[in-house]
Amino acid sequence: MTAAGEAGSAPEAAPAKVNLYLHVTGRRADGYHLLDSLVVFAGAADSVGYAPAQALSLTLAGPEGAALAAEPDNLVLRAARLLAAEAGLPPTGRLELEKCLPVASGIGGGSADAAAALRLLNTAWDVGFAPARLEALAARLGADVPVCVASAAARMEGVGETLSAAPRLPACGLVLANPRLPLPTPAVFKARRGGFTPRAVLPEGWDDAATMARDLAVCRNDLEDAAIGLCPEVAAVLAALRALPGCLLARMSGSGATCFALFADAAQARQGAGMLPEAWWRWGGGLYGAPF
Numbered sequence: 422m423t424a425a426g427e428a429g430s431a432p433e434a435a436p437a438k439v440n441l442y443l444h445v446t447g448r449r450a451d452g453y454h455l456l457d458s459l460v461v462f463a464g465a466a467d468s469v470g471y472a473p474a475q476a477l478s479l480t481l482a483g484p485e486g487a488a489l490a491a492e493p494d495n496l497v498l499r500a501a502r503l504l505a506a507e508a509g510l511p512p513t514g515r516l517e518l519e520k521c522l523p524v525a526s527g528i529g530g531g532s533a534d535a536a537a538a539l540r541l542l543n544t545a546w547d548v549g550f551a552p553a554r555l556e557a558l559a560a561r562l563g564a565d566v567p568v569c570v571a572s573a574a575a576r577m578e579g580v581g582e583t584l585s586a587a588p589r590l591p592a593c594g595l596v597l598a599n600p601r602l603p604l605p606t607p608a609v610f611k612a613r614r615g616g617f618t619p620r621a622v623l624p625e626g627w628d629d630a631a632t633m634a635r636d637l638a639v640c641r642n643d644l645e646d647a648a649i650g651l652c653p654e655v656a657a658v659l660a661a662l663r664a665l666p667g668c669l670l671a672r673m674s675g676s677g678a679t680c681f682a683l684f685a686d687a688a689q690a691r692q693g694a695g696m697l698p699e700a701w702w703r704w705g706g707g708l709y710g711a712p713f
């Protein structure tokens with residue numbers, strides 16, 4: 422155990438993933454959907470903390486923590502047990518999940534938390550697995566967990582496990598808004614009607630947010646109609662985002678109900694988020710890791 426591990430580790434950020442588009446390109450024999458999606462990460466994040474302790478435990482904190490209290494087996498604990506089993510270690514430590522992202526909301530909060538736990542414990546337990554091995558473990562926890570291991574923009578294909586380089590991204594602002602209604606992913610996939618959408622054709626990169634928004638406008642989120650059918654408020658969120666000054670593109674992320682809007686910069690996005698109804702969960706800022 423390292424000295425840092427004995428004192429407890431610095432909390433690990435678990436940033437929200439945003440699907441700038443999400444095409445359902447096919448379906449596997451086991452019912453899982455084949456996807457093509459450009460995933461980016463927002464500055465909005467949960468965080469996972471660790472302190473050494475004999476037994477494995479998890480405490481929930483943060484504004485959205487109460488929503489998870491009834492869940493018997495949090496994905497963070499499953500991630501910890503899976504890593505321990507794979508490393509041949511007993512699962513130990515006091516984990517604390519600071520929950521700031523809304524639960525079951527299409528921005529991969531649970532997946533990001535699980536990926537953050539894998540990264541954190543890989544170091545705290547001195548496991549030393551390479552990122553590719555962590556990604557393979559992540560795929561066993563959920564389709565969105567592998568892309569969250571690196572928490573860097575990526576093109577996601579297959580059922581979520583096939584990752585490749587994203588086009589070069591410009592500086593941009595993002596608003597996230599959720600009507601505070603959870604949408605379970607399996608229900609949204611089940612409600613989806615219609616055929617399949619081809620893989621998107623993307624350039625090597627974009628120099629500014631307006632050009633990126635223009636190119637992404639021809640793509641879609643193939644789960645948006647199904648989500649609106651289950652949760653009509655999603656349409657109201659999209660309309661409110663499109664009405665914000667400077668909004669370049671608004672679309673639902675993942676299986677919803679969180680929607681995002683793209684702006685030229687983080688300052689415009691922060692201003693836009695402040696104009697949305699207070700009853701919604703809303704956030705405005707830049708991409709994860711981008712300077713303000």
Ligand code: C5P
Pocket residue numbers: 452453454455456562563564565579580581606607610
């Ligand atoms: O893998 P994860 O637990 O996040 O997926 C939740 C559910 O979403 C799956 O049980 C499945 O119904 C649906 N899903 C899918 N195709 C994907 C990802 C998820 O059909 N690529």
